[in-house]
Amino acid sequence: MSDNTITPSEALTISTLINYTEQGIASRVLAKNTGGNMTLFAFDKGQALSEHSAPFDAIVMVVEGSLLLTIEGKPVTAKPGEIVRMPANIPHAVDAPEPAKMLLVMLREPNTDCTH
Numbered sequence: 001m002s003d004n005t006i007t008p009s010e011a012l013t014i015s016t017l018i019n020y021t022e023q024g025i026a027s028r029v030l031a032k033n034t035g036g037n038m039t040l041f042a043f044d045k046g047q048a049l050s051e052h053s054a055p056f057d058a059i060v061m062v063v064e065g066s067l068l069l070t071i072e073g074k075p076v077t078a079k080p081g082e083i084v085r086m087p088a089n090i091p092h093a094v095d096a097p098e099p100a101k102m103l104l105v106m107l108r109e110p111n112t113d114c115t116h
Contacts, residue, residue, distance in 0.1 A: 005029065005030060005031055005032070006030045006031060014040065014063050014101075014103060015063050015064050015101055017030065017040055018040045018041070018042045018101060019042060020042045020043075020044050020099055021042065021044060022044060023044055023046075023047070024044055024047065025041060025042070025043050025044070025047050025049070026041065026042040027039055027040065027041050027042075028040045030103075034108065035107070035108055035109055036056065036105065036106045036107045036108045036109070037105075037106050038103060038104070038105050038106075039103070039104045039106075040063075040101065040102075040103050040104075041101065041102050041103075041104060042099075042100075042101045043065075043067070043094070043096035043099065043100050043101070043102075044096070044099055045096060045097070045098050045099050046096065046097075047095075047096050048093065048094060048095040048096065049093060049094040050093055051070070051091050051092065051093040052091065052092070052093070053088075053089050053090060053091050053092065054086075054088060054089075054106065055088055055089060056088050056106050056107055056108050057085060057086070057087055057088050057106075057107045058085070058086040058088075058092075058104060058105065058106050058107070059083055059084070059085050059086075059104070059105040059107070060078065060083065060084045060086065060094075060102050060103070060104055060105075061081075061082070061083045061102060061103045061105070062078045062079055062080050062081070062082055062083075062100065062101070062102050063080060063100075063101040063102060063103060064080060064099070064100055064101040065080070065096065065098045065099050065100025065101065066078065066079045066080075066097065066098060066100060067094055067095065067096055067097075067100050067102060068094075068095040068096075068097060069084055069086070069092060069093070069094055069095075070092060070093045070095070071084075071086055071087075071090060071091075071092045072090050072091055072092070073091075078102075
């Protein structure tokens, strides 16, 4: 396995691919191509990503802990195994009330047929 991407054709436990950083946020790109990317994050308790927007849809999947996502002012709590879609160009923020890990999938091409 290289430092930034995952090895093809190998089963890996996602939570072991990144470690927490004391009083910080760690990130690791697992895959990246012209269609988008997958980045794993580890948030220490109390860490946050301030409100921002992205030009692409983003899907968050919580791996460990819980996260409070705020999407266009609406709070959404997500727990392990849950996913949340953050639409393109909509302000959103991420807060970690406890240590938490999440997988972020950025989709560069809009999927106009997906309504769910």
